[in-house]
Amino acid sequence: MSTLAGAERRGAASGREAMPPDVEYALRLGDDALVLSQRLSEWITRAPALEEEMALANIALDLLGQARALLTHAGEREGHGRDEDALAFLRPERELRNCLLVELPGGDFGRTVARLLLFSAYQLELYASLQLSTDPMLAAVAARAVKEVAYHRNHAILWTLRLGDGTEESHRRIQRGLDEVWPYAAELFESDPLVRDLARRGVAIDPSGLRATWDGAVRAVLAEATLTVPDDGWAPSGGRLGLHTEHLGYLFAEMQHLHRSHPGASW
C-alpha cells in the first residue's frame, strides 16, 4: 500500500468514516460487551446482597474478557496500531458501535435483570451461530463466550422468575424495568448491508435471523414469570452508527477518566 493510501485510510479512520467491514463488525460485538461490562460493574458495593454482587461482577468480568479479545482483534484487523486500550479508552463516544440497550443506566435491580435477560438471550443465539464463523478469531471468541453467556442468561432467568412471580413490589419493579428496556431490544436484530455482506461470506451472523428464536425463549420466560410482554412500537436505534443516548457520555467519563489522565497507567 502506498504511503498516500495509508494516510488516507488512517485519516478516514480518525475521521469516523467507513472502516473495513470486519473491523466495524468486531467493534459492534466488542463495544456491546465493553459497555455492559462497565454498567454491571457499577453494582459493585451496591448490589442487593454480597452474593449477588459477586455474581454480577463475574458476569461483568466475562463480558470484559470478550470485549478485550474482540477489540484486540478489531485493532489488528484495522492495522493502525490501535490496541484494546486505545480502542476502549481513547475513542470518543461517537465512534462507539454498541447498541443503545447496553448503555442505559442500570436503574434498580429489576431493570438490571430485565436488561440482562434480553441481552444475554440475544448474545447466546449470536455466539452459538458465530462459532462457525470463517474468521477463526471470531469463532474462537464465540466458542468460549457461548458457555459464559449461557450462565448469564440462566442467572437472569432465575431472577426474572423470582422477581416477576415474587412479591407485589418485586413484580412491579421488574415489570417497570422490562417496559423501559424492551423498546431497545429491537436494535439488537437490525441488519444492514455491512453485516449482510459479511454474513454472506460466512464471517458474521445477520442478527435479523436470530429474532424468532430469541422471541420464543424470552417470551416463555416472561410468561412463566407472570410478566406482561410490552407492545412492540417505538424502536430507538442508532448505536451502530455511533448515535448514542446521553447516558453513554457519563459512563465514558468514569470509564475513560483514568486512562486519559494517566496514559499507559498500569498496576
Added chain:
Amino acid sequence: MSAPAGPSGGSDLPPESGTVSPARADWPLWEVFVRGRRGLSHSHAGSLHAPDARVALGNARDLFTRRMEGVSIWVVPSAAITASSPDEKDPFFDPAADKAYRHPSFYEIPEGVTNL
C-alpha cells in the same frame, strides 16, 4: 426516558429505597460443599445467604468455584445440619483417645506386599 438514574447517574439507590422490605436480611444461611475433582468427596467450602436452593447453588458457583475449584456443588440449609456441641466434647470425643486398638496398627504386613 423517565427512568431513574442508575449508579453512574448520581442516584445509586433504587428509586424507592425507603420501601425495600427487610426480607433480604432474612435470607437463610446455606452451607456449601464442593467436590474438587472426580473421585474425591465433597468438602465444606463455606456458607452463604440465598432466598432458595437454586439461587444458593448459583451463588455458590460464583463464590467458591471461580478458580476451577470444583466439578460438583452441594448446598444444604444450615438449619438442616445437626451439629455436635462443644459442651459435649468430652463425652463425645475423649473416650476414643486411649483406644489405640481401634487403629489398624497391630497387623504384621507380610513381606513382599507392596502398595499397602
